[in-house]
Amino acid sequence: SIKIVNKLKKILVTGGLGFIGSHTVVELQNEGFEVVIIDNLSNAEEKVLHGIEAITGQKPIFENLDLREKEAVRAFFKKYNDIAGVIHFAASKAVGESVENPLLYYENNINALVYILQELQSKPGADFIFSSSCTVYGQAEKMPITEDASIQLAASPYGNTKQIGEEIIRDVAKVSNINAILLRYFNPIGAHPSAEIGELPIGVPQNLVPFITQTGIGMRKELSVFGSDYPTPDGTCIRDYIHVVDLAKAHVVALKRLIDKKNETAVEVFNVGTGKGSSVLEVIRSFEKVSGQKLPYKLVERRDGDVIEAYADTQKANSVLGWKAQSTLDEAIESAWKWEKKIRS
Ligand code: WQD
Numbered sequence: 001s002i003k004i005v006n007k008l009k010k011i012l013v014t015g016g017l018g019f020i021g022s023h024t025v026v027e028l029q030n031e032g033f034e035v036v037i038i039d040n041l042s043n044a045e046e047k048v049l050h051g052i053e054a055i056t057g058q059k060p061i062f063e064n065l066d067l068r069e070k071e072a073v074r075a076f077f078k079k080y081n082d083i084a085g086v087i088h089f090a091a092s093k094a095v096g097e098s099v100e101n102p103l104l105y106y107e108n109n110i111n112a113l114v115y116i117l118q119e120l121q122s123k124p125g126a127d128f129i130f131s132s133s134c135t136v137y138g139q140a141e142k143m144p145i146t147e148d149a150s151i152q153l154a155a156s157p158y159g160n161t162k163q164i165g166e167e168i169i170r171d172v173a174k175v176s177n178i179n180a181i182l183l184r185y186f187n188p189i190g191a192h193p194s195a196e197i198g199e200l201p202i203g204v205p206q207n208l209v210p211f212i213t214q215t216g217i218g219m220r221k222e223l224s225v226f227g228s229d230y231p232t233p234d235g236t237c238i239r240d241y242i243h244v245v246d247l248a249k250a251h252v253v254a255l256k257r258l259i260d261k262k263n264e265t266a267v268e269v270f271n272v273g274t275g276k277g278s279s280v281l282e283v284i285r286s287f288e289k290v291s292g293q294k295l296p297y298k299l300v301e302r303r304d305g306d307v308i309e310a311y312a313d314t315q316k317a318n319s320v321l322g323w324k325a326q327s328t329l330d331e332a333i334e335s336a337w338k339w340e341k342k343i344r345s
Contacts, residue, residue: 002031002032005032009033009034009084009085009259010033010034010035010036010080010082010083010084011028011033011034011035011036011083011084011085011086011087011255012035012036012037012038012080012083012085012086012087013025013028013035013036013037013038013060013086013087013089014037014038014039014067014086014087014088014089014090014112014116015038015039015044015088015089015090015091015131016035016037016038016039016060016062016089017037017039017041017044017045017046017048017049017062018039018043018044018089018090019188019198019199019200019244020089020131020185020188020244020247020248021037021039021044021087021089021090022044022048022051022052022197023192023197023244023245023247023248024087024089024247024248024251024252025037025052025060026052026055026056026192026197026248027245027248027249027251027252028087028251028252028255029052029056029058029060030056031252031256033252033255034061035060035061036060036061036062036063036080036083037049037060037061037062037063038063038065038067038076038090039062039064039090040064040065040066040067040090041064042092043092043202044200045200046062046064048197048200049062051192051196051197052196052197054194054196055192055194055196055197063076067090067108067111067112067115067116068107068108068111068112068115070111070115073112073115073116073118073119074115074119076119077119083126084126084127084259085126085127085128085129085255085258085259086116086120086126086127086128086129087129087131087251087255088112088113088116088128088129088130088131089131090112091108091109091112091131091161092104092105092108092109092158093133093158094158094206095135095155095156095158095159095206095305096156096206096305097158098156098157098158098159098161099156099157099305102157105157105158105161106157106161109158109161109162109165110161110164110165110168113130113165113168113169114168117168117169117172117178120176120178121172121175121176121177121178123177124177125177125179126177126178126179127179127180127255127258127259128169128178128179128180128181128258129180129181129182129183129251129254129255129258130165130166130169130180130181130182130183131183131185132162132165132166132182132183132184132185132269133159133162133184133185134184134185134186134187134240134271134273134310134312135154135155135156135158135159135162136151136152136154136159136162136163136166136184137149137150137151137152137184137310138151138152138153138154138155138159138307139152139307139308139309139310140152140307140310143277143309143310143311144275144277144311144312144313144314145271145310145311145312145313146271146313146315146316147184147269147270147271147313147316151163155305155307156305166182166269169182169267170266170267173266173267174266179258179261179263179266180258180266180267180268181254181257181258181263181267181268181269181270182267182268182269182270183250183251183254183270183272184269184270184271184272184312185242185247185272185273186239186240186241186242186271186272186273186274186310186311186312187207187208187239187240187241187242187273188242188243188244188247189207189209189241189242189243189244189332189333189336190209190243190244190245190327190331190332190333190335190336190339191244191335191336191338191339192244192245192335192339193245193335193338195335195338195339195342198335198336198339198340198342198343199244199336199339200343204220208239208280208283209241209283209333209336210336210340211223212283212284212287212295212333212336213287213336213337213339213340214340215295215296215297216287216291216293216295216337216340217340217341217344219344221296222296222297222298223284223295223296223297223298224297224298224300225280225281225284225297225298225299225300226280226300226301226302226303226306227299227300227301227302227303227306228299229302230302230308230309231308232279232308232309233279234279234281234282236279236280236281237279237280237306237307237308237309238277238278238279238308238309238310238311239277239278239309239310239311240273240274240275240276240277240278240310240311240312241274241278241283241329241332242272242273242274242325242327242332243325243326243327243331243332243335244332245327245335246274246325246326246327247272247325249323250270250272250317250321250323253321253322253323254270254321254323257321268320270316270317270320270321271312271313271314271316271317272312272314272317272323272325273311273312273314273325274311274312274314274325274327274329275311275312275313275314275325276311276329277309277310277311278329282329283329283333284297286329286330286333287333287337289330290330290333290334290337291337
């Protein structure tokens with residue numbers, strides 16, 4: 001069966017113990033791929049390995065190394081010379097922190113990418129999937145956002161590293177046998193329905209949904225809604241919140257497309273979202289419906305750097321990849337809430 005064929009394929013998942021990475025490892029294993037994880041545990045915990053194994057019954061190979069160490073990356077690819085494809089999640093991703101500490105972001109997010117690509121370019125035909133972000137669009141003029149929307153001047157060093165990363169991959173793919181797909185994520189939320197893995201924010205969550213669930217569980221006093229005077233129906237920002245399992249599945253579909261060499265052009269780009277926009281207040285209502293409890297929140301001033309509105313046009317991913325998000329906002333919020341209650345119990 002296809003699962004046996006996939007067995008022959010060893011896939012490297014960098015940042016594989018992280019939020020999106022771990023959910024993608026589960027879906028790869030479900031499809032019969034053998035997974036090797038590289039993670040330096042700077043924003044993840046090793047116990048995530050047990051969560052993955054609890055779901056799939058398979059414990060991925062785990063190499064604790066830092067992709068900023070060029071020699072360590074080289075040694076890894078010597079040791080694992082049968083890597084058929086790479087899904088590259090490992091990166092720093094806090095927008096605010098990137099403004100405070102740009103060089104940490106340029107070193108981590110760019111050097112690591114360069115060192116991996118240097119190893120892949122000498123291989124006969126490596127498949128490479130890059131974790132990009134809707135942040136490259138900045139405030140797009142038109143909603144929903146299509147892949148050919150203009151790339152705005154990055155609003156943060158973090159966003160810039162994603163734009164630069166895309167350009168590096170395009171340049172390298174032109175002169176090597178690297179087959180690449182860029183996936184531009186919208187807002188990943190939720191957790192695996194088993195509640196064995198989920199988001200583990202360190203410190204005070206910057207993102208909306210983990211802050212909501214931590215408020216719901218009593219860890220935070222109340223949610224601050226950053227801005228209620230935006231030009232949107234209810235005055236709060238609109239985003240495209242996608243269930244992390246739907247996002248994970250998009251990576252497996254994209255990988256299969258590369259393995260089957262179905263991607264005509266050197267590098268393909270896909271928006272990965274639900275195609276539906278939800279405001280902050282709508283997310284709060286969803287949580288209240290799902291949890292059955294009122295969420296304490298207050299309306300405060302806008303947060304610097306926030307765009308007013310961003311939600312995906314997903315026609316390309318739907319038609320070319322043959323992938324479509326399945327979960328509703330309520331289902332995603334329900335999985336996030338189940339996970340929060342589990343880890344605080
Ligand atoms: C969503 C909305 C906030 C917290 C970020 C990165 C993006 C990607 C996803 C990496 C905004 C509002 C939030 C809070 C609030 N990450 N909010 N109170 O900013 O859309 O995207 O995460 O790729 O690159 O920029 O997500 O969850 O931080 O905010 O009102 O306590 O919720 O203002 O409107 P964002 P977010």
